Amino acid sequence: MFQTTENKMIRSGLVEPDALLMGSLDAHLEWNKPCDNIFELEMLFNRLNINALIFSQPAEPYRSIIDYLAEASNGTITPNDCETRTFIHDLPVAFELSPDAVVPLLKKRKCVIVPGHGIITYGTVGLEQAYVTFSSVCFACFVKFFVDFLFLTRKRQADQKLGQVFVRVVQALDPPVSFNGSLTKGPFKSKKHIYEAIQEAGRLVVEHRLVDSYFGNISFSDGQTLYISQTGSSLDQLKDAIDPCPLNGSSCVPITASSELPTHLKIVQHAGSRAILHGHPKFSVILSMDCDLENCGCRDKCHVKCPHERFVRGIPIVSGEVGSGPSALCNTVPKAIGEHQGVIVYGHGVFTAGNTDFNRPFKHLIQIENDCRAEYFNRLRLYSK
Amino acid sequence: MIACARLSILTPDLRLSKLDMKFFYGKFSPNPRDTDALNMYGWHGKIARIDLTQRSWRVEVPDIGILKKFIGGRGLAGFYIRTSITLEWNHPQMPLLLFTGPLVNTRSPTSGRMTMMSRSPLTGTVGDASVGGSFGFQLKKAGFDGIIVSGKSSQLCGIEITDNDIRIVDASPLEGREVGAVNSLLKYKGATAVIGPAAENGVLFSSIIVDGHYAAGRNGIGLSFAAKNIKYITAKGTHKTNVFDPAALSSAKEDVFRLVAASPVLLGKFGISRYGTGALYDLMDARRMMPTDNFQKTRFDRALKMNAYAFKKQYAPKKTGCRGCHILCKKTAGHRASMPEFETMSHFSALLGNADIHTVVNANRICNDMGMDTISAASTLACFSEIMQRKLAPEEIVSLLTDIGKKQGVGAQLGRGAVKYAISCGRPELAMAVKGLELPAYDPRGAYGMALAYAVSSRGGCHLRAYPVSHEILRKPVATDRFSFSEKARMIKIGEDVNAVADSLTACKFIFFAASLEEYARIYAAVTGIKTSAQDLFTVGDRICYNERMMNAANGFTEKDDDLPSRFFSMAGDQNSGIRIGPIDRDAFLTARSNYYMARKLNKSGMPVSAVARNLGLGPIEKISDVSNHRK
């Protein structure tokens, strides 16, 4: 029961194997390993109506980032990326690891950060849920840290302590993504080949850490049907998690498809692309939120509607919220993608598309992320001059 | 009947005088406390107790402690019914309760629903139905958090609720009339809750139809109206609901709206806002768990012809919905006739092997007009079909439904529900029901959490108590393994708690595909001013569920009743299309059920425990009234 989640968390670089503590309660409470803190953590199960709990110190660089943000906070970390704003709202901080300190916070939110100790998250429908929250916290804090640092540097307000943490964090970063191989070449002869190609692309996107937890989505259209990963599916485990969506709309099966289905469908319509990738690579998200306009005029609303046309190294940045609605990204991304290598959605992620197979979209996803990463440090140098 | 026919052609004003000629005011007993001066937030702090025998009513002011403990809707109704729950369903002192919640008539999202509760005539369990439309909203506007009706009227009556006023009027001219007709006569009186001929004829799965479209369908709650000689209740008012912190409400509401917008199931391209709940139809087919031929199979080979898309093409339905909801999952077509909901679509097609789309729409219309629960009606027909060993032709489906509603021919037998009918034929195993309530359109062999949830549900075979479909099928908030009982026991317990809170606030369960108690706790706090959290609300949910469990125990329900029909443990479902739907492993099921008892803090045989009840503030456990009581 614990193994799957444990593997995911270690593979994605979220935790060190020894730090991870997981509890699951059905009829009885079980832990993935013995631990000194267990008595206190059992109290959490007694005082909360939950069935799963994860407690762990995150791995570097998350650890330094989260400890810094938590200590600098007044009890709440407010992330600014879209996904976190939508799904997690804000992140409470407890300054002591005790049931009395963390329970009141966990009563209101799905997670609590205890600087120096780690992150506690829980699930009411299993460990998976606790894992997703854990991963989202790490992602949100990572993005916030880099966005804030760039902002403060530009404003010349970054203090020495922050600077030191930043150096430490940068040292612990993964190297830029590199990929010299090739994915299965199209055109695909059958549905079976399409499914295999989608699974292959999904696996590679996760392996190269171009997504947070495993979120993102992938589709391929054969002209009749768009095959798309299901909502909340692990992109590296798509075997039974692809929904066929007839392009004539004659079936509601894709009700369980990724929430970005409308965007995929419109990209197929507008740009005629067949293979579409969407991930949340970190530096693309971070850089999309760096706005050098002093008075942007849409303060705090840039993720919904930003009137300014922006590009990073030729890649358009658009605003847009998840899902449907007038300011949804399905109304902005398909128009913007045109002949570009991809589109970055403000504070959210990247869409790339290709015609016959996933080679082009995958390489562009990497390219965009690496460009954004390079540009981030460029701007940092520029701003600190 | 002639008088009624004439009524319908009169102008509204004349109708008013005609009907009101025979009205009689209830004895008005003004309350010593001017409750408007209570200045409560969220609640009005006013519950009307109506005595139909005495033809009187009075206002009861609930203690704030009780409101905090049970909130409203299903929770509060459950609190008030508890002391009477061992009476027979048709005992004059068996109360009938209509309750709204503190969020109703505020700007809180999807809070237009309400609960109708009594002891179920069909199952003998606590019997309740959550219903949409505008009744809850209007009842609240009339100044009441709920009404408790006891006694029995000497003749068929209507109850008309307006601003702080309640009148009991003669409704005998409406005797035997269909729901649609009665609803159009009453529309100008505000929101309507109406029963049809089925309830008057004693059909055990009678429903109450609100505003002509929204069914309080399950548990035969319509018959509870008839038992008191109530044909209809209307409500209309002008009161506002005080909100403690409007700014906080707006902010929490924004969060919920963002989550809803991000939800494919709700507002997505193929979601229920566009296609109605029928959007689930294709999914059940794709997952090979569509109950077919009375649950003998899990795949209906003509499902593709009968899906929401087909209905949309055929009928071009329009969107409508409950008061205070922006999802608008209800679909109507032509003369504002309701389009079938998912369960109705599925059971009147696959469960009966019917591939005629018009028959589904007709069946839905007849059930609405007669005032019968579509799930129970279809399931009873499917049971009949299997016992008779023949498929029902489309015309026969339609004529049998009419016979049931009118209590004629074999319809008189079928009107007692699948279980009693199957027993009378010596084939009890062919009734696909739990605790006497016919199962809805998710085959338990295709989702094991659902299997457990059906078995332990306090109102019988119901999918809505724990609603594991959310994670097992719709993958929200995360996907769980639908073919495993692992970790499911506590998930079901927690799911029940969440939905008990939703039914009590009141909020629509569908919104919990996207939002959670985390957001609703903030809404509740903003509206009422009561400091709370998601986890505090869970405790309330736990209390509400335990209370129901105690009431059922008092009526002789035991672990034997927490079970599924034997078919699901012995017969495989679809095996031919990649997904193999096998029978459920009996031992694994029993283990999961024991685990559920532990999670719910019941004893080993599923009975409530005094100390737990006391901790939850539920008072002592009643003696079991009559062990065979619920079997009657």
Ligand SMILES: [Zn+2]
């Ligand atoms: Zn995304």
Ligand SMILES: [Zn+2]
């Ligand atoms: Zn802007």
